[in-house]
Amino acid sequence: MAKIILTGDRPTGRLHVGHYVGSLKRRVELQNSGEFDEIYIMIADAQALTDNMDNPEKVRQNIIEVALDYLACGLDPEKSVLFIQSQIPQLCEMTFYYMDLVTVSRLQRNPTVKSEIQMRNFEASIPVGFFTYPISQAADITAFKATTVPVGEDQAPMIEQTREIVHKFNSIYGETLVTPDILLPDNKACLRLPGIDGKAKMSKSLGNCIYLSDSEEEIKKKIMSMFTDPNHLRVEDPGNVEGNPVFIYLDAFCRDEHFEKYLPDYKNLDELKAHYTRGGLGDVKVKRFLNNVLQDELRPIRERRQEFAKDIPAVYKILEEGSRKAEAKAAQTLAEMKRAMKINYFEDRELIEEQAKRFGGES
Numbered sequence: 001m002a003k004i005i006l007t008g009d010r011p012t013g014r015l016h017v018g019h020y021v022g023s024l025k026r027r028v029e030l031q032n033s034g035e036f037d038e039i040y041i042m043i044a045d046a047q048a049l050t051d052n053m054d055n056p057e058k059v060r061q062n063i064i065e066v067a068l069d070y071l072a073c074g075l076d077p078e079k080s081v082l083f084i085q086s087q088i089p090q091l092c093e094m095t096f097y098y099m100d101l102v103t104v105s106r107l108q109r110n111p112t113v114k115s116e117i118q119m120r121n122f123e124a125s126i127p128v129g130f131f132t133y134p135i136s137q138a139a140d141i142t143a144f145k146a147t148t149v150p151v152g153e154d155q156a157p158m159i160e161q162t163r164e165i166v167h168k169f170n171s172i173y174g175e176t177l178v179t180p181d182i183l184l185p186d187n188k189a190c191l192r193l194p195g196i197d198g199k200a201k202m203s204k205s206l207g208n209c210i211y212l213s214d215s216e217e218e219i220k221k222k223i224m225s226m227f228t229d230p231n232h233l234r235v236e237d238p239g240n241v242e243g244n245p246v247f248i249y250l251d252a253f254c255r256d257e258h259f260e261k262y263l264p265d266y267k268n269l270d271e272l273k274a275h276y277t278r279g280g281l282g283d284v285k286v287k288r289f290l291n292n293v294l295q296d297e298l299r300p301i302r303e304r305r306q307e308f309a310k311d312i313p314a315v316y317k318i319l320e321e322g323s324r325k326a327e328a329k330a331a332q333t334l335a336e337m338k339r340a341m342k343i344n345y346f347e348d349r350e351l352i353e354e355q356a357k358r359f360g361g362e363s
């Protein structure tokens, strides 16, 4: 069976280092591994509209920001199909049929939807489109027959719900759709990178993100202002590395080579952590090291982004061509679905003959 990747992001802001370690970096590695037959990367504008219906301009502006972030990270339109969700009408059609296979109570139990409803104060009046977006996400995944969905941990309930829809569809209408597997980051620190303020999640609305497009100075300023262990007041005090965002970022980003280059007194992160825990290591020194590590990682990304930004029409062209390819694939899957669901009347000669006989006429 073909190995196919589908994943994507909502265009509600520029992408940040949480997106990067949580999924983007992995996507590029998977793309370059040559192990996959097809790769689809989607800018989920229709999903973004489910909770930004009154702000279409925001979604429109951020399409190009996300596309630039993708290209800057190394997603290559020669190897991956980059496309825009709203340009694939088949996804709506699939969603409509999947709605028959999902109950309201099952949607209400989806933990991601539950917490998002709370976050957005939607309790009293949930837009139907928002409430049902897990079903539309199942269409996104199954339209491309994706076997592998590389995403952050928060998306696990969506993949689970997709798998249920696939099983239900296949058991009623016959084997048609492919069951996808989630692919989570294997580095635990990358599952959910905290914000620079120590809050559990990096999020634009909390203003605690380091963006892939931030300048060198912005990155430095953010790192030097980062939350650390609040009880580590003086250099000599013993410090705590658990739950300390500076060390979580180091877990996510630093490699032994970085010590050789920037902090040769230590061999690796374990040694640095041990010193911090023991006491005698100041936050500023650790933050400076983190700054060097992160600057090394983000500099090439920022520079590539600036290169791609010089020719914005070409970026739209990439998205347009990707959307055309994606639509062709989705149309193929939808045709198979409609055949399985017996709603392919006009291509079904047998049906027409059968009905003609039943009515005693000629075919």
Ligand code: TRP
Binding pocket: 006, 007, 008, 009, 010, 044, 047, 137, 140, 141, 149, 151, 155
């Ligand atoms: N829900 C994802 C997010 O918020 C975006 C998304 C939409 C997606 N459809 C998808 C991710 C399909 C993976 C697969 O970032």
